[in-house]
Amino acid sequence: MSLLIDGIGSLVTNDRSLGEGPLGLIRDAALVLDGDRVAWAGPRSAAPPADERFDADGRAVIPGFVDSHGHLVFAGDRTAEFAARMSGQPYSAGGIRTTVAATRSAGDEELSRRTASLVAEALRSGTTTVECKSGYGLTVDDERRSLQIAAAHADEVTFLGAHVVPPEYADRPDDYVRLVTTDMLDACAPHAGWIDVFCERGAFDEDQTRAILRAGVARGLIPRLHANQLGPGPGVRLAVEFHAASADHCTHLTDDDVAALAGSRTVATLLPGAEFSTRADYPDARRLLDAGVTVALAADCNPGSSFTTNIPFCIAVAVREMGMTPDEAVWAATLGGARALRRADVGHLGVGARADVVLLDAPSHVHLSYRPGVPLVRQVWKSGRPPSP
Numbered sequence: 001m002s003l004l005i006d007g008i009g010s011l012v013t014n015d016r017s018l019g020e021g022p023l024g025l026i027r028d029a030a031l032v033l034d035g036d037r038v039a040w041a042g043p044r045s046a047a048p049p050a051d052e053r054f055d056a057d058g059r060a061v062i063p064g065f066v067d068s069h070g071h072l073v074f075a076g077d078r079t080a081e082f083a084a085r086m087s088g089q090p091y092s093a094g095g096i097r098t099t100v101a102a103t104r105s106a107g108d109e110e111l112s113r114r115t116a117s118l119v120a121e122a123l124r125s126g127t128t129t130v131e132c133k134s135g136y137g138l139t140v141d142d143e144r145r146s147l148q149i150a151a152a153h154a155d156e157v158t159f160l161g162a163h164v165v166p167p168e169y170a171d172r173p174d175d176y177v178r179l180v181t182t183d184m185l186d187a188c189a190p191h192a193g194w195i196d197v198f199c200e201r202g203a204f205d206e207d208q209t210r211a212i213l214r215a216g217v218a219r220g221l222i223p224r225l226h227a228n229q230l231g232p233g234p235g236v237r238l239a240v241e242f243h244a245a246s247a248d249h250c251t252h253l254t255d256d257d258v259a260a261l262a263g264s265r266t267v268a269t270l271l272p273g274a275e276f277s278t279r280a281d282y283p284d285a286r287r288l289l290d291a292g293v294t295v296a297l298a299a300d301c302n303p304g305s306s307f308t309t310n311i312p313f314c315i316a317v318a319v320r321e322m323g324m325t326p327d328e329a330v331w332a333a334t335l336g337g338a339r340a341l342r343r344a345d346v347g348h349l350g351v352g353a354r355a356d357v358v359l360l361d362a363p364s365h366v367h368l369s370y371r372p373g374v375p376l377v378r379q380v381w382k383s384g385r386p387p388s389p
């Protein structure tokens with residue numbers, strides 16, 4: 001069954017061959033979906049016929065958001081910690097242990113229900129591709145089941161056994177690294193495509209990160225890394241050295257870090273929800289973009305430092321606080337996210353792309369940052385599936 005989305009005021013395709021600029025923007029456009037794929041995109045006057053027709057009535061259409069960084073498998077609640085932080089207490093990596101305790105004691109069904117609910121919440125605000133990490137189990141069995149639950153709901157699954165050293169290993173962290181690089185990875189690697197490490201003071205240092213990434217790569221996983229969030233450090237350098245798909249956070253960078261990213265295929269994934277929710281300084285997206293680094297924007301949904309699934313919110317903050325233009329922020333949240341996940345089939349609306357389409361209740365994608373906090377996502381098609389009632 002094919003569907004013609006007609007009367008599109010402005011269409012972001014992210015395909016330079018289809019329209020103007022990096023967004024491949026087409027005004028007065030139409031889009032044809034065939035099953036779960038994009039079959040055609042172009043000016044309305046040239047649109048081919050289709051089985052069904054939907055009138056966009058002058059509204060903007062963009063590709064579904066690709067959220068390349070999420071921690072969606074967890075239990076528990078950290079409202080009190082957030083309130084305390086907003087009352088002046090600093091953020092540290094250790095709060096993760098609160099969620100670990102709650103996650104370990106939760107049943108599979110509860111974890112699955114919570115994850116599904118967050119993925120559905122993300123979809124309502126236009127996110128059609130989701131990456132999901134483990135990292136709140138931190139035992140062999142709890143990490144494996146976290147990945148299995150993630151795989152049931154997310155497009156991309158990442159092993160993050162090296163999220164934080166769990167309390168039972170607090171005085172012997174190298175024993176935990178040994179567990180991660182042996183039994184835990186043996187059990188978990190079959191259920192994930194990616195390996196991630198929280199490379200940060202208070203989490204895992206350079207040598208530990210190197211050992212864990214090496215063990216993951218040896219089992220066929222592709223690296224991505226939490227890097228340079230809370231302070232300067234070796235994370236970005238390691239990400240580039242390991243040809244990671246993405247270095248995530250990138251808040252505290254030296255000139256050498258920026259140059260290393262610019263000379264690599266590693267995407268810098270910026271997560272403004274984390275700085276927002278920890279009242280920290282934002283990463284400088286302008287500096288990265290001016291250096292030629294590929295930048296992605298993601299939500300970093302997690303219960304401790306960024307409890308949002310809302311990419312339009314991240315776009316608005318990135319434009320207001322991080323020096324991105326409205327066009328750059330929309331690109332970063334769509335095709336940028338796809339690059340960070342090395343996916344060619346999402347993040348754009350070129351012919352053959354997965355039919356992940358977002359209709360905005362606005363004449364232009366610029367409204368995503370121009371009208372912050374307003375629920376502009378009117379309808380979503382995921383894999384061509386018609387909008388839910």
Ligand SMILES: [Zn+2]
Binds near residue numbers: 069071302
């Ligand atoms: Zn994260």
